[in-house]
Amino acid sequence: MPGNSIGQLFRVTTFGESHGLALGCIIDGFPPGMALSEKDLQIDLDRRRPGTSSYTSSRYEQDQVKILSGVFNGITTGTSIGLLVQNENQRSLDYSDIKDVFRPGHADYTYQKKYGIRDYRGGGRASARETVMRVAAGTIAKKYLRQQLGVIIRAYLSQLGNIFCELKDWDLVEQNPFFCPDITKLDALDSLLSSLKKEGNSIGAKITVIAEYVPVGLGEPVFNRLDADIAHAMMSINAVKGIEIGAGFKVVTLKGNENRDEITNNGFIKNNAGGILGGISSGQQIITHLAFKPTSSIKIPGKSVNNDGDEIEVITEGRHDPCVGIRAIPIVEAMMAIVLMDHFLRYRAQCNIKF
Known part of the structure; x- marks a missing residue:
């Protein structure tokens, strides 16, 4: 199975399954x-891990990360950094009843048809459990970007179902x-998720991530545009079905004079482009x-249907999130950091820029 790596100069390769x-x-x-x-890594891993509230999966994992290589006396050496997190709270028996069936909305069907075999325990490699390593790698990138460039990457829940959350604090x-x-939406969020949990149902969400103080010049024209690589990284996250940069799909209703980000001596007047012009960061x-x-x-x-093609009815037991978007905050931040880190190194190498 290829496709387990992301990045060119800053390259992250993950491995492992949900119940491995x-x-x-x-x-x-x-x-x-x-x-x-x-x-340094544990802070964001604790933000991502399950079992931290009544609104997330009750699977309890410590997610204690181990640095295996690439660090000597507390300092990175420039060699490959190896990271490991052990699985400790697998309950594979929860999935024994569905090992021969295809859960609607999951990758069971496509994995089985493509490979002829699949790890049915928690989704195997297709599980969001895989993102624990993205968060670990992204945290390293976030620290470097903040120390070297002053870049700050933060994400928040901007919509859950029909509840819209404004960036107030x-x-x-x-x-x-x-x-x-x-703060005015917390009670509504609590009520909605509590009712969904009792109902045994779930809801979608929108997450917004903002990277501040990104220097001008990250990204490359045509195929390696910064926005294209961000979209690629974000769409690789489990359950993501759409992405917008800046004004996104709102541009459909805007006229040219409304959408363009005019420039003055004091900088840009608006930011409908979402900080990227021609595939290159605008600052x-x-x-x-x-x-x-x-x-x-x-x-x-x-x-x-099951493996024999018989029509069946599926009820998924086990420990699951009523909204996967809630725990995605550190994952989204990590993927943004990984892309920006990679493009920063590429920019520095190609243009001989010193920061």
Whole structure:
């Protein structure tokens, strides 16, 4: 199975399955000389891990990361950084009843048809459990970008179902289980998710990620555009079904004079482009919106077929999130950091730029 790596100069390769022994990744191309410890990585891993609130999967994993290589005396050496997180709370028996059936909305059907075999325990490689290593790798990139360039990458819940959340307070994002920046919406979010959990159902969400203080010049024209690589990275996250940069699909209703970001001596007047022009960062905030589909693993019966082609009814038991978008916040931040880190190294190498 190819396709387990992302990036050119900053390259991240992940491995492992939901119910395997462990998950891991190899990071190639990271510069030497930065202080790095397991404690640095644990903060974002704790933000992502399940079992932290009543609104997420009750699967409880410590997600304690181990740095296997690439760091000596607390400093990165420039060699490959190896990371590992062990799985400790698998309950594979939860999936024994569905090992011969295809769950609607999951990758069971396509994996079986493509490879002729699949790991049915929690979705195997297709599980969102794989993203734990993306978060670990992305946290390293976030630290470097912040220290070297002052880049700040933050994400928040901007919509859950029909509840819209305005960006009112960044500090509030880390103070509630929804990662919501709007205090007036917390009760509504609690009520909706609690009712969905009782119903055995799920809901979709929109996540917005903003990268601030990104220098001008990241990204390459044509096929390696910065926005194209961001879209590629974000669409690789489980359950993401749509992405917008800047004004996104709103541009359909705008006229040219409304959409263009005019420039003065004081900078850009607007940011409909989302901080990227011609595939290259403009120095403005890079703003990206992602649409996450509802969790497909629900307790409401749904039609499907089994391996023999018989029509059946499926109810998915086990421990699942009523909204996968909630735990996606650190994952989205990590993927943005991985892309920006890669393009920063490429820009520095090609244009001989010193920061």
